[in-house]
Amino acid sequence: MTQKIANDVYWVGVRDASLVVFDIVVPTEHGTTYNSYLIKGEKHNVLLDTSKKDFSETYFANLEEICPVKEIDYVVVHHTEPDHSGALKELLQRNPDITVIHSRPCRKFLDNLLNQDFKSWVISSGDTLDLGGKTLKFFVTPFLHWPDTMMSYLEEEQILFSCDFMGAHYTTEKTDSILNSALSEEDHKDMVEAFEFYYSMIMRPYNEHILKAIKMLDELEIRMVAPSHGMVMDKNPQQFYEWYREKANNYLVRLQSKRATIVYASAYGNTARVMEFVREGMEDAGVEVDVFDTSSAPMEQIINSIELASAVVFGTSTINAKAPEPIFSVIANLVVLNVSGRKAAVFGSFGWSGEGITMCEDLCRAMHMKLEQEPFRVQMTPSDEQLDQAREWGYGLGLKVLG
Template sequence: MVNSFKITDDLFWVGALDPNLRIFDIIMETKFGTSYNSYILKGTEGIALFETVKEKFFDEHLDKVRNVVNPEDITYVVVNHTEPDHAGSVAKILDYAPNATVVGSTLAIKYLSNIINRPFKSKAVKDGETLSLGNKTLKFISVPQLHWPDTMYTYVIEDETLVTCDSFGAHYSDPCILKSSLPESKEDDYVEAYNYYFRMIMGPFKPFVLKALDKIKDLNLSYICPGHGLVLDKSNIDKYMDLYRDWCVEVKEKNLA
């Protein structure tokens, strides 16, 4: 089992790897496995946990969280999207983080209320709204239909980090966690997984992908932290964002031909 991974002094990966998975959601091939990414951000006045993991990996996830913080000190559980592979362990983590407030879009909170089916502290946030962790500021960016209507991104202003859930992800499992640490010999495999994920998950929502890209194009970005696959860091962010735009435009041009 891969332990928690330090991305920056205050940001940690606490997800789970699933290298042997070969089929996801019944129809998706995952020949490179997958990961269920979750992150902890430490602020001077609060701690945020972004996403959880698929429920079967909860014990492993909890061990990683405990390696970084006391779960009772978690202030916020930020849910950018409520599919079970991302939010499947929210109810369980709240058992260990009883003081935490769940943060999400209005729809995400509504969906979670039905999924969890018990009272919990929540905060519905709007597009452009911010939340302070002291020396860290979370800014929420509404990106509906990527690929559910509840979806949002979270931008950590001071750390130039964008947490994106399904966007910019791939079904790919590797203990290196950071894209810049992936051996060059695996680059073609990662691009293949990234393209397949885009086609299968984001493909039906290309107009919304382009809107999202326009919303974030002026952000300073040092890290993109997706829900699956590797964390994109400064040396490769532009490449992988440009691929999204190219794949959207390519399809539009074909339709006009």
Template sequence: MKKLIKNNVNWVGKIDWELKSFHGEDYSTHKGSTYNSYLIEEEKTVLIDTVWMPFAKEFVANLEKEIDLNKIDYIVINHGEVDHSGALPELMAKIPDTPIYCTANAVKSLKGQYHKDWNFNVVKTGDTLSVGNGKDLVFVEMPMLHWPDSMAAYLTSDNILFSNDAFGQHYAIDRLFNDYADECTLQEEAIKYYANILTPFSGILKKKLEEIISLNLPIDIIATSHGVIWRDNPLQIVELYSKWCDNYQENQITILYDTMWEGTKKLGEAIFEGINLEDKDVRVKMFHIAKTDKNDLITEVFKSKTVVMGSPTIGNSILTPVAALIHLMKELKFKNKKSAAFGCYGWSGESVKVLNEKMKEAGFEIIGDGLRNQWNPNEDAIKDAIEFGKAIAKA
């Protein structure tokens, strides 16, 4: 079960190959995930985080095969969410007095979830815990990355940063380390994880990265809570986060639409053509919202400088999948992005106005009044849509 990370540090977590959704059904995990727990065995034995509750019995049983549980001196919980702390009740039933080190907010979280008053020890940034042989764990609070209770722990001498949710991905991989991962898949899952989970906290993250860098700590390994452990040039993911947290965008325009009888789709295809005619360098992508995974769409929004939204009018408004996606965009608080709207209608034609209003509320800068077309687009309407695409590219 144990997999060596470095010296006396081993991975003791769980690889979940079958996971297809996370946070309930709110986040798609096409590549599964891992729940990374770590065991430090120096003069003191320290367990860092556990696994998700469905695997609690398996986790504790496997841990018992590796060590006498009574020899665990300390437990560090970097974040109280159940995918990290879910095995605590099973474990603490066997070693109820073992000290748990976590933030003050994590105490609230753990008590609120499990209704147990375990032996909590509150730590804050700069606090240390000796593990013997001249090594210490140094704690760094990371509030809102992505919960108020989050923190990281740094093991001196071995230079391992146990970063919890920061720098992770939902990616099941048997060899654990980033140098064994498919580089393209790893990049895709890392940016998807950031876009869908950490985007609202980019401002906080930017300051926290500056704080971590200012500590001038040598980092040989970044041991995340999900996905790969970064050991081959581990700071590459820190550099990516530094880009992603700074109002990130690529030279990309994304068209997102839903359609009832293909009219709005035809407009979208003509807009696509117009953008390409005007700007040969910009990457243009087009997705049918109702037929595409919402978290994959959010990743494309994250990469885009402009998002073009399309919906026909229904019930004096827009189609439900479009409204739901805009709601998610608003929650994620994107910055420095533009939007334009288009749609077909038969009678009243409010969809474009509604799209503009909702995208403005979501924090996007609106380009023009949008493109409305009554009934199925004819040749003139298609020409208008091409010109609308050109105008978007110029904007």
């Protein structure tokens, strides 16, 4: 099934209602769509993205309904993740004369994806393609969410083809339409939830880049947003766009923050005791501190706090030569944030070898966090003297957080 969404603009994508997990870690309660669009001009026909390879048969059948592949002149690859570029190789096999339009960083990805020669046009922001009666304008918007991401804007129809930005893993069998204006109120609520969840799982690490893109896109009149997943937003596109701006502002909030997040795991209360004094020291230095015990704090709260903190402090026990699982779990969940360059420090109590502390430090380094000082280690139960030292260690760290 295909759909005309504006004058000479067609949705030719595919629905994947049965998808339950996307990219290994993203649950997709409402399935998803792989959106592809065809624009027919008086001079040229241009295809925007393709689909996941597994859906090639349906995809090409849809596409041929609107335009024979032989009559397509250009394909815009907004991003090379295989959910959108999976059918590209077959497209070029069917018509090797098609010119691939892409960003500069995309070139290498395309070479590695296709392993063949192809006609290529590297665009810069502001470049336009005259389709005959229609003008497509391009924007390079890196890291939304890959280095190669770009977007297109159809001037005459005021449609922003936004790639994964403003996307949602959502589809429903209750309507054949791809437009959000066709959803019932109840389904629209589900769609909005999926839209927000998509941001929190996929776009959230890139707030800084969202703000950069928005600065460029603000010049556009946007009547419709056509992302690469989920519904095309003809109803209230501006509202969704502003929602993104507000979320992305968290990046600026964090830059000005004087906050630290302490996350700790403690079996017998030794690391917990050290934590109290580290916290006191940091607060004495003037830092606002959020503390989370991994055995009771909801993961979402921990991650939300880290998002807005200028430093992350891990307190860890050592169990069987490792940091305990909840510490690894917090680190794994940092996948939805960008912690590169973030200030960090580690403390903990151990019995005889203390690998938990070392592992935690190694992982911080691997995530390009900035370890501010040597870890604070205590063997078994901290003495009063060690607790004083913990406070001093926290105070010194606090000054670095503020500095």
